[in-house]
Amino acid sequence: MGGKRYKRTVAFSKNSTNLFFHILTKCNLSCKHCYINPKQHGYETLDIYHIKAWLDIFAQKAKKTNLIILGGEPTLHPELAETIWHAKTVGYKSVTIDTNGYFFNSIISRVTPNDLDYFSFSLDGATRKINDTIRGKGSYDKCVSALKKSVQEGFGTSLIYTVNTLNIDELDMMVPLVKDLKIHRFFIQILGIRGRSAKSIQKGASEKLNQVSPSRWMEIVPKVAEKLANLGVKVTYPKVFLSPKEPFECAGLVADNYFIFPNGRVYRCPLCEDFPLNSQEIHKNRLIHRPKINEQDLFNLNIPEGCVMNKLIQPCNITYNKDGKPEYKIACCLLKEE
């Protein structure tokens, strides 16, 4: 606690790898903003043989790779503990499980803080009312109780908050909650127009659940992040908007991220996940490149609006001045402030 906290933009680097491994797409919840799209990502639950084989593909760079195991809901996988142990044996730099907390007891009874680095819980409101409106009735209580248990048992514990028009007003109220719960890391995410949120926004079904405007984002998010950082919590949030002077970089070109789905699709850009644009796939337990046209062909396009995929799928967050020039560039969705 105390001391000056520094804000920094986390630079992209090829020397560090992040592996987002979706071991199944099944989930017990149906959150309004879920980005999982089984039509694109498959309905499979990978068996432990394939999980181990796919983790082994990256064995050579495991020491510099952060592994994030997710779903769907990974705690629904009967062999999640074996997955964690195998990742440790292979030597991954860090292992994190993203969870909604419902079946936390089933996994916490099998692993210890020595087996993994973090449990990351998703909560989308400081109050039961707002969180449960987005994530489903009862989800607030389940998540908070699992969070408490995780901290009590000595696990590294993080919280993910996906900011949208329904919950932005409660972001500031998260500060005392995070303090009370003694959470170590706090991730603020921006709502992606992908999966279920894309569908409902297109249909106009949930008018209230949408991306917040640039001005609201910039007015609220950095201030709350600073308050949390002053409590000693490590806070990470996407940069989203770049001033004309700031350089634009596409992580697809300058970073080393893999988003793996149980049907074998491997993406380098999460914004592409709603389309069959994956540049790689796992076939017979080997990682292979896919023929053109795929996400890789988009990464090199240079446009004044910044991120090409953002312009294609969520242009609503770009505003233009009188001369028709964009007022700011949209940063890569993977560029973070810490």
Ligand code: SF4
């Ligand atoms: S957002 Fe996560 S918890 Fe919610 S339905 Fe999707 S996979 Fe399940």
Ligand code: SF4
């Ligand atoms: S979000 Fe945009 S900038 Fe980032 S990897 Fe995808 S296409 Fe590139």
